[in-house]
Amino acid sequence: METEEYQTLAKNPEEEDDTAMADAHENPKTTEDNSSDSDDSSDSESDSEDEAxxxxxxxxxxxxLSNNPSNYDTHVQYIKVLRKMSEIEKLRQAREAMNEIFPLTPAMWxxxxxxxxSLSIGSYGFLAIEKIYERGVSDYLSVPLWCDYLKFVQEHNPxxxxxxxxxxxxxxNLFERAITAAGLHVAEGSKxxxxxxxxxxxxxxSIDEANIEEKEKQIQRIRSIFHRQLSVPLADLRSTLHVYKSWEVELGNALDVESSDVDGISANVASAYQKALEMYxxxxxxxExxxxxDISDSEKFxxxxxxxxxxxxxxxxxxxxxxxxxAVTDFPVSSDLWLDYTRYLDKTLKVGNVIRDVYARATKNCPWVGELWVRSLLSLERGRASEKEISDVFEKSLLCTFSYLxxxxxxxxTRVDGLRRRILSTDSKDGVLDISLIRETFQRASDYLSQQMKNTDSLLRLHAYWARLELNLGKDLAAARRVWESLLKLCGTMLEAWQGYIAMEIETGHTSEARSIYKRCYTKRYTGTGSEDICHAWLRFEREYGTLEDFDHAVQKVTPRLEELQLFRLQQESVAHPESVDQKEHSLKKTGREKRKPGSNISNEQSPAKRQKSTAQGPKKVHEKEKEEVQNLADVNEAEETKSKVEKPERANEPQIKDSVPGKSKGYTDECTxxxxxxxxxANLLQFFGDAGxxxxxxxxxxxFTGKSRGLAYVDFTDDRHLAAALAKNKKLLLGKRLSIARSNPKKKKEFTGHNAPPGHAQSNNQTGEVGGSASEESIETSRPPRAPHSVTRNRNDDIQLKGKNTFAVPRNVRPLGVAANKPKSDEGEDINPKSNDEFRKMFIKK
Structure with missing residues (x-):
C-alpha cells in the first residue's frame, strides 16, 4: 500500500495533466480499437529498460558513496534516484545517512x-513527521518550512x-518559537x-457565545498579536494596519478603515507603528x-x-x-560568514543554548575549519558543559580533514587547556578529571604530529607545555624529563629544544643535570650561530652556577670547538660569498693604510718588503727620484695619480693583473689609460664610462690565488679627449663607493726596473708602467704580512722624506733594539745596514 501511494506521489504533475488532456481529446472507443499487443509489449520493454x-x-x-561518503552531490543524486524508484526504506536510510554528515536544505526537509x-498519519507517524520538522527548522532559518510545520500541527494534531x-x-508555544526564530524577517516574517x-x-x-469573559480574553490576545506585529519593521506593515483597523471595526470600534493614519489607535501603538515604519x-x-x-552570489554576499x-x-x-x-541559509558553506557569526555571538551572548546550537551547525556546515572547532570547545567550556559533551565534540573534530597541521x-x-583549567577549578563537577587525561592528550598529539612537524617551533611548544604540566601539575620530574628526551630524539638539531631542557633543570635547582646536558649538546651542529651560542651559554652557566674547576673544564672543552667553528665559518663564507669576503679584506687593508698615514692624503710609501729591497740597492737614488716626482706634481689628477701609486705597492703582496678580455696575455703601454x-x-665600468665614450x-x-677581483682596474681610451672626460668623473659614486680615477703615466717610472719597480708593475726591459704596465706578468708575491711603514714627513717644498731605521731581520712584533719610542728618526746619511745575528747577540750581552 505504501509503495502505491509513494509511486503516485513521485509522479510528475505536469505529465499527469498532459496525459489527461490527451485522453480527453481522444475517442475512447477508437483508442481501444487501435490498441495492439505490439504497443503493449513496446511499453513493457521500455519500462524494463528504464528500470534496468x-x-x-x-x-x-x-x-x-561507499568509497567517498563525504560527497555531497552524490548524496543528493542518490536520494533523487531512490525517490523516483519508490525505494521507501532505502530512501529513509539515505536521508538519515546524509544528515549525519551534512545539514539538509529547507527544501529537502x-x-x-x-x-x-503522504504515507501514514497515525499517532506514530505524526510524531515521526513532527521530529523531521523539528530537525529541519534547527538547521536553517526558513519561513516556508516554519509555515508548513505550523500548518501540519494544526491539521494533524487532534x-x-x-x-x-x-x-x-x-x-x-510553537507559534511563539516561530515568532522568535523568523518573526523579525523583514521580507517574509509577516506570514x-x-x-x-x-x-x-x-x-x-470556537468559544461559546455565552462565555463573554472568555471571548473578551481571546479578543485581547488577538489585539496583542496585532500590536506586536505593528511594532516590527516588516515589508507589508501598512496592509497590516489596515487589517487591524478593519478587525477593530468588526468589534464595534469607530475607526476610519480607509485612512492610512493612526487616528483612533492608542498612542503607544501609534508611536510603535511609526517607529517600525521608519525602521523599515x-x-x-x-x-532590495x-x-x-540578477546579481551573482559574490555580489549578493x-x-x-x-x-x-x-x-x-x-x-x-x-x-x-x-x-x-x-545569510548562512543562502551561503551555508562560507567559512568566513560562520566565523564572523560566531565571533559576534561570543561577543554579545557568550553563553547559552543559542550559541551552542550555532557552533554545532557551523562545524557541521564547515567541518574543515579548525578555528570553528576550537571556538566550539571554548564555548562549551564557558557554558559549563559536561566532560562527555566536550570530549565528544573533540573526538568528532579529529575526524575532520584540515588544511594545516x-x-x-x-x-x-585547546583540549589540554580546558582539562587543566577544570582540574584546577575548585567547583569542577567532573571528579574523573586528572593528569592522566592531559598526558593521554599530549601523547596522541605527539604521535600524530611529530613526523610532520619535526624540527619546528610548534612541536617544541607542544612538548615544552607538556613537560611544564608534568612538573607543575603532576609533580613528576622524571615524567617531565622523559618528555624532553622524547623531543630531543626528534629535534636533536634544534638549539631551542636543548635550551628548554636546560632551563627546566636550572629552574628546579638541578645544576648538575643541566651541566651534563651542556656536555651532551655543545659539540652538535645547529642552524645559524646556534653552535657558537650554546658554547657561550655553557660558559655563562658555569660563571653563574659552577665552581672554578667547572669553569676551567668548560673553557677547555669550548675553546677548540669555537676555533673549529670559526674556521668552518670562514671556509663557508669564502665558498658561498667570495665577493663579500673580498670586500671585507679590502676594507681591512684600506683601514690599515689610513691608520698608517693619518696626516697626509698623498704619499709615496712602499711596502716594507719592497722598501727593504730598494733601500739595500740604492736608498739615496730612490729618495731623490721620489722627491723629483713629487715636485713635478701639477694638478689634482697628478696628486690622485701619486695616491694610486701608493695604494698599489701596499697591495703588492696579493694581486696580479689580468686582462678583462680572455686570451693570451700581452703588454700595455698605458699611453691613454x-x-x-x-x-x-x-660595478659595470663600461656602462659607467658610456657617456664619456x-x-x-x-x-x-x-x-x-683566488682569481677574484680586487676592486682595481685600468681603462684604455682611444684618445686624450675621451680620457679627459673619464678623469672628470673622479670621486663620483658608483654603487655606493666613491671611485678614484687618475691617469696612468708609465713614462715617469721608466727608471724603476727589476725589483725597484713598484709591485704589480711588469718586470720587463721594454714594458713598464706607473702602477702596472702589463697584464701579462704576475705581481710580486709576499708571504709575510706587511709591517708598519716608515713615517712620512712633508717639508715646505712638498718634499716627501722617508726616515727611520731599517728593520730588516727584526722580529715584526717588537721595536728594533736600541730605538726608543720617542727617539727621532735618523738622517739620510746614517748607516742603515742591517745587523747580523752576532751583532744582536753582542748587544744583548752588553745590556
Whole structure:
C-alpha cells in the first residue's frame, strides 16, 4: 500500500495533466480499437529498460558513496534516484545517512516531511513527521518550512484541531518559537504573524457565545498579536494596519478603515507603528539588494555583509542574529560568514543554548575549519558543559580533514587547556578529571604530529607545555624529563629544544643535570650561530652556577670547538660569498693604510718588503727620484695619480693583473689609460664610462690565488679627449663607493726596473708602467704580512722624506733594539745596514 501511494506521489504533475488532456481529446472507443499487443509489449520493454538503467545508476551511486561518503552531490543524486524508484526504506536510510554528515536544505526537509506525511498519519507517524520538522527548522532559518510545520500541527494534531486546552497550549508555544526564530524577517516574517492571528481567531470562533469573559480574553490576545506585529519593521506593515483597523471595526470600534493614519489607535501603538515604519524605510534598500535575482552570489554576499554592518550599528542583537541566519541559509558553506557569526555571538551572548546550537551547525556546515572547532570547545567550556559533551565534540573534530597541521595542534592544545583549567577549578563537577587525561592528550598529539612537524617551533611548544604540566601539575620530574628526551630524539638539531631542557633543570635547582646536558649538546651542529651560542651559554652557566674547576673544564672543552667553528665559518663564507669576503679584506687593508698615514692624503710609501729591497740597492737614488716626482706634481689628477701609486705597492703582496678580455696575455703601454680604484665588485665600468665614450679595453686586477677581483682596474681610451672626460668623473659614486680615477703615466717610472719597480708593475726591459704596465706578468708575491711603514714627513717644498731605521731581520712584533719610542728618526746619511745575528747577540750581552 505504501509503495502505491509513494509511486503516485513521485509522479510528475505536469505529465499527469498532459496525459489527461490527451485522453480527453481522444475517442475512447477508437483508442481501444487501435490498441495492439505490439504497443503493449513496446511499453513493457521500455519500462524494463528504464528500470534496468535506474538500477545500474543506483549501484554506481552506492559504490561511490561507499568509497567517498563525504560527497555531497552524490548524496543528493542518490536520494533523487531512490525517490523516483519508490525505494521507501532505502530512501529513509539515505536521508538519515546524509544528515549525519551534512545539514539538509529547507527544501529537502520539506520534501522529506511531505513524503512521510503522504504515507501514514497515525499517532506514530505524526510524531515521526513532527521530529523531521523539528530537525529541519534547527538547521536553517526558513519561513516556508516554519509555515508548513505550523500548518501540519494544526491539521494533524487532534488536540490542536479540536481546540483542546493541551492542544492550544502546544500550538501557542510553537507559534511563539516561530515568532522568535523568523518573526523579525523583514521580507517574509509577516506570514508567521498572520498564521498566528488566524489560529487565535479560529479559537475565538470556537468559544461559546455565552462565555463573554472568555471571548473578551481571546479578543485581547488577538489585539496583542496585532500590536506586536505593528511594532516590527516588516515589508507589508501598512496592509497590516489596515487589517487591524478593519478587525477593530468588526468589534464595534469607530475607526476610519480607509485612512492610512493612526487616528483612533492608542498612542503607544501609534508611536510603535511609526517607529517600525521608519525602521523599515531605512532597511528597504538593503532588503532590495539582498533579494535581487540578477546579481551573482559574490555580489549578493557582499550586500549581506553591508546589511550586517548596518544592523550591528543599530545595536539590536536579535535583528543582527536573524540577519546572520538569513545569510548562512543562502551561503551555508562560507567559512568566513560562520566565523564572523560566531565571533559576534561570543561577543554579545557568550553563553547559552543559542550559541551552542550555532557552533554545532557551523562545524557541521564547515567541518574543515579548525578555528570553528576550537571556538566550539571554548564555548562549551564557558557554558559549563559536561566532560562527555566536550570530549565528544573533540573526538568528532579529529575526524575532520584540515588544511594545516597547525589547526590540529591548536585543537589538541585547546583540549589540554580546558582539562587543566577544570582540574584546577575548585567547583569542577567532573571528579574523573586528572593528569592522566592531559598526558593521554599530549601523547596522541605527539604521535600524530611529530613526523610532520619535526624540527619546528610548534612541536617544541607542544612538548615544552607538556613537560611544564608534568612538573607543575603532576609533580613528576622524571615524567617531565622523559618528555624532553622524547623531543630531543626528534629535534636533536634544534638549539631551542636543548635550551628548554636546560632551563627546566636550572629552574628546579638541578645544576648538575643541566651541566651534563651542556656536555651532551655543545659539540652538535645547529642552524645559524646556534653552535657558537650554546658554547657561550655553557660558559655563562658555569660563571653563574659552577665552581672554578667547572669553569676551567668548560673553557677547555669550548675553546677548540669555537676555533673549529670559526674556521668552518670562514671556509663557508669564502665558498658561498667570495665577493663579500673580498670586500671585507679590502676594507681591512684600506683601514690599515689610513691608520698608517693619518696626516697626509698623498704619499709615496712602499711596502716594507719592497722598501727593504730598494733601500739595500740604492736608498739615496730612490729618495731623490721620489722627491723629483713629487715636485713635478701639477694638478689634482697628478696628486690622485701619486695616491694610486701608493695604494698599489701596499697591495703588492696579493694581486696580479689580468686582462678583462680572455686570451693570451700581452703588454700595455698605458699611453691613454686611466687607473681606477675603490670599485664595487658588482660595478659595470663600461656602462659607467658610456657617456664619456671611447673605451678601448678594460683590465680588471685579480687576486693571484683566488682569481677574484680586487676592486682595481685600468681603462684604455682611444684618445686624450675621451680620457679627459673619464678623469672628470673622479670621486663620483658608483654603487655606493666613491671611485678614484687618475691617469696612468708609465713614462715617469721608466727608471724603476727589476725589483725597484713598484709591485704589480711588469718586470720587463721594454714594458713598464706607473702602477702596472702589463697584464701579462704576475705581481710580486709576499708571504709575510706587511709591517708598519716608515713615517712620512712633508717639508715646505712638498718634499716627501722617508726616515727611520731599517728593520730588516727584526722580529715584526717588537721595536728594533736600541730605538726608543720617542727617539727621532735618523738622517739620510746614517748607516742603515742591517745587523747580523752576532751583532744582536753582542748587544744583548752588553745590556
Amino acid at each position: 538503467q535506474q538500477k545500474y545508476v543506483l549501484q554506481n551511486l552506492e559504490l561511490e 520539506q520534501e522529506w516531511a511531505r513524503d512521510e506525511a 488536540s490542536v484541531r479540536k481546540c483542546l486546552p493541551d492542544g492550544i497550549l502546544k500550538a501557542r 508567521i504573524w498572520e498564521s498566528y492571528r488566524e489560529f487565535e481567531q479560529a479559537i475565538f470562533l 524605510n531605512a532597511r528597504a534598500h538593503y532588503e 539588494q539582498v533579494s535581487r535575482q 557582499q550586500q549581506f555583509m553591508i546589511y550586517l554592518k548596518f544592523e550591528q550599528s543599530s545595536g539590536d542583537p536579535a535583528r543582527v542574529q536573524l540577519l546572520y541566519e538569513r 597547525e589547526e590540529y595542534l591548536d585543537l589538541f592544545l 686611466a687607473f681606477i680604484s675603490n670599485i664595487n665588485l658588482k 671611447g673605451v678601448a679595453s678594460i683590465r680588471i686586477l685579480h687576486d693571484k
